Amino acid sequence: MNTTITLGEFLRTRRARLRPEDVDLPDFGGRRRVAGLRREELAQLAGVSVDYYTRLEQGRVGNPSEAVLDALARGLRLDPDEVRHLHRLARPRPARRAGRGPSAQQGPQPVRPMLARLLEQLTDAPAMVMGRRMDVLAWNRAASALFGDFERLTPAERNIARITFLDPASRELYADWSSCARENVAFLHLEAGRRPDDPRLAELIGELSLRSEEFRRWWAEHPVQDKTSGRKRFRHPLVGGLDLAYDTLRPADDPDQALITYAADPGTPSDDALRMLLSWSAAPVA
CATH class of the missing domain: 1.10.260.40 (lambda repressor-like DNA-binding domains)
Known part of the structure; x- marks a missing residue:
C-alpha cells in the first residue's frame, strides 16, 4: 500500500x-x-x-x-x-529490524499468556482475543455460543472483518449490520496506517474490496476509528434479541492484540437470554 x-x-x-x-x-x-x-x-x-x-x-x-x-x-x-x-x-515509521518486520508478522501470532488465562476464567461472558488485521486468535465457549463455531473455520478464515462482510449469517446476527461493518472498515484503516508494509493486510483489504461492494464503497470514504468500547445488538437464532456492551483490553506494551469481552446489563431481558444461551451451549473451549 x-x-x-x-x-x-x-x-x-x-x-x-x-x-x-x-x-x-x-x-x-x-x-x-x-x-x-x-x-x-x-x-x-x-x-x-x-x-x-x-x-x-x-x-x-x-x-x-x-x-x-x-x-x-x-x-x-x-x-x-x-x-x-x-x-x-x-510520517510512516521505518521498517522494523529483522525478527520484528513484515516477514516476522506473517507466521502464527501467539496469544499472550495473561490474555489466555483471562480468557479461560471468563465463563459467563463471550470473549475473544483479536490479533493483527482483526484475526481471531482465541475464544471461549460463550463466544462460540454467540458468534458461531470458530473451530469450523480455518485460521485464515477466523477474521472479524472477513466474517462480517463475507459470511451471510453475520447480516442476520447483527441487528445493525451496516454500523458494525463500518466500524470494521474504520479499524482496518487504522491498521493500514500502523502497518503500511504488511502484505497479508493488503491481501485482506484487496479480497474484501473485490468481493464486497459495500466494503469497497465504505473503504473509499476513509473512515478511522479504534475499537475500544460500545454496545452491539444481536438477533440470535436461538434466544432472539440481545443488547450487549463490549470492552477492549489492550496490553500497553503489545497493541497487536486485545481481549474483547461482551456482557449484558444485570437484570435485563438480554441478561436472561444470554444466560439461557450459555446454558444450552456445549461447545468446547478453543
Whole structure:
C-alpha cells in the first residue's frame, strides 16, 4: 500500500465533509465543483501556502512537520483517532529490524499468556482475543455460543472483518449490520496506517474490496476509528434479541492484540437470554 497516495485520499475525504460555515469561514456563494472545503480554504486555516498544501495532498512533500500536521488536524476538525492516523500516514515509521518486520508478522501470532488465562476464567461472558488485521486468535465457549463455531473455520478464515462482510449469517446476527461493518472498515484503516508494509493486510483489504461492494464503497470514504468500547445488538437464532456492551483490553506494551469481552446489563431481558444461551451451549473451549 502506497502511504503517500493514502495520505492524499485521507485529506481529500476530510476536506469533502466540511463546509465553510463548519469552520467559521465566509461562504461567498458560487457553484462549487466539488463538495467540501477548497484547498485554499484549508491552507488558510492551517497557515500554510496553497502550493505547499497542494503538494502535500499530491504526495510530493516527503516529511511534513508535526506542527503542520497538527494545524491541518485542527483545520479539518479531526478527532484523536484521526489525528494519530494522519501523523502515521504523513510520517510512516521505518521498517522494523529483522525478527520484528513484515516477514516476522506473517507466521502464527501467539496469544499472550495473561490474555489466555483471562480468557479461560471468563465463563459467563463471550470473549475473544483479536490479533493483527482483526484475526481471531482465541475464544471461549460463550463466544462460540454467540458468534458461531470458530473451530469450523480455518485460521485464515477466523477474521472479524472477513466474517462480517463475507459470511451471510453475520447480516442476520447483527441487528445493525451496516454500523458494525463500518466500524470494521474504520479499524482496518487504522491498521493500514500502523502497518503500511504488511502484505497479508493488503491481501485482506484487496479480497474484501473485490468481493464486497459495500466494503469497497465504505473503504473509499476513509473512515478511522479504534475499537475500544460500545454496545452491539444481536438477533440470535436461538434466544432472539440481545443488547450487549463490549470492552477492549489492550496490553500497553503489545497493541497487536486485545481481549474483547461482551456482557449484558444485570437484570435485563438480554441478561436472561444470554444466560439461557450459555446454558444450552456445549461447545468446547478453543
